[in-house]
Amino acid sequence: MSRLVVFSFFRYSGLRVPDAFLRMGFQRFLMDRRLLAGRIRLMGCGGGDGFSVVPDLGAYCLMRVFADPGDEARLRRSRFYRAVADASSEQLHFTLNPVSGRGTWGGEALFEYRGGQQPDRPLVVLTRARVAPTRARAFWNSVPEIRRQLRETPGCPYHVGFGEHPLLTLATFSVWEDLSRMQAFAYRTTPHHRAGRASSQEDWLSESMFVRFAIERIEGDLERYPRLAALMESLERSAKPIFSAAPPRLGV
Template sequence: MSDQAISQVSTVTLLRFQGSNAFWIFAQMPKAPKKFEKVSGLKFFKLMGSGGKNGFSKMLNVNIYALHCVWDSEEHANDFFQRSTMFSEFKNRTTELFTIFLKATRAHGLWSGSNPYQTQNLTPTGPIAVITRARIKLKFLPKFWSKVPSLGKKVDEVNGSIYSIGIGEYPWFMQATFSIWESYEAMHNYAYGNPLHLEVIKKTRELGWYAEELFANFIPYKTEGTWGKLHDQLNGKL
């Protein structure tokens, strides 16, 4: 399939809930998948919670959630976000909501038994987004969580980091990260120049921490909504 024939796009939507709506979204976690399965043009989806602080904590953040979707086309994505009664209910209950549209450029590994991304041969000239996801073997949970909080804290201190958050389908053993970087070089320098991150990579390979893992790069190309300063930080670079 040529790059011109690839119409697939991905989206990451950050959602903030307050008060009684935080209880509402928590209750939707087991209910929503059946509704998402009926959405036209939606190839893959995950509704995920987040951890405390910047997401890299064993404590749950009951206010922030993330919806990750892979669409057959941008038209399908727009139809869902603009006209779906299901998404309208989500939107109306949030105090803040932000959707980032993405094109996958690299993806390897599996997520729930498959790799949902069709990659395009695009050269990043600006910001790059990264999704990492792992299902951790139960026997390695203590070792994993002894490293992750410190690692997450360091991401915010790295030059070239725009945004990062730890998210997951289930607390503690199904973990994902979503991060945005000013450039591919900034992301690469962190991934392979940070001693703590390199140690985690080494341990992962040596000990086999993960039962399943995936790593994907994306080019963000448009956004909708607001999320603190992220809207201005990112849109000025797209």
């Protein structure tokens, strides 16, 4: 387990799109065996902010979890990372510190939680669901409403969905301005409604995960995401900045 977690989101355009799709499918052949391959995952994003069963072949998520912070620098020098990053037309990189969570990813407890989330600091929430095949239709019928609510929530400047399998897994990655706004979204329904919803979905999922992260750093093409950029600017003006400015291109 590790406290260093990095999520990168890449977009591709034009002739780079089919190449990116092939890289995801054959990532094991590009991966240096000396890297912690079990904790490096290149996954596809769905259409419509990732919340669609139809994939967006031009958008991908690279998640990595390292025990040694130096592994991130080694990864960025690797053939695998250069193949993914150099061809992209857009990048966002989130360096995170796991605060609290529950559940597993592929049966593995990936994260070591340090606790102590500060309520006035921005955070990232990661959820992941592996859906029982017999309940896939019901699960995906519920997803558009979640997407709509996220898009309409003022305290969530960025969200995206991705997964390893387009039908049976969905992970959501959302950035929140503070803990209270995230909780207001998560607990917006009545306790009776929440209890009923949890009961009805109990047999939908064969595995699930919910994790909160403190944000250590955000890098990349933030000018394309005004709400993220505005959040960063406000933090830079405050006495407690948590974002650091960095060159937007990290492929080299």
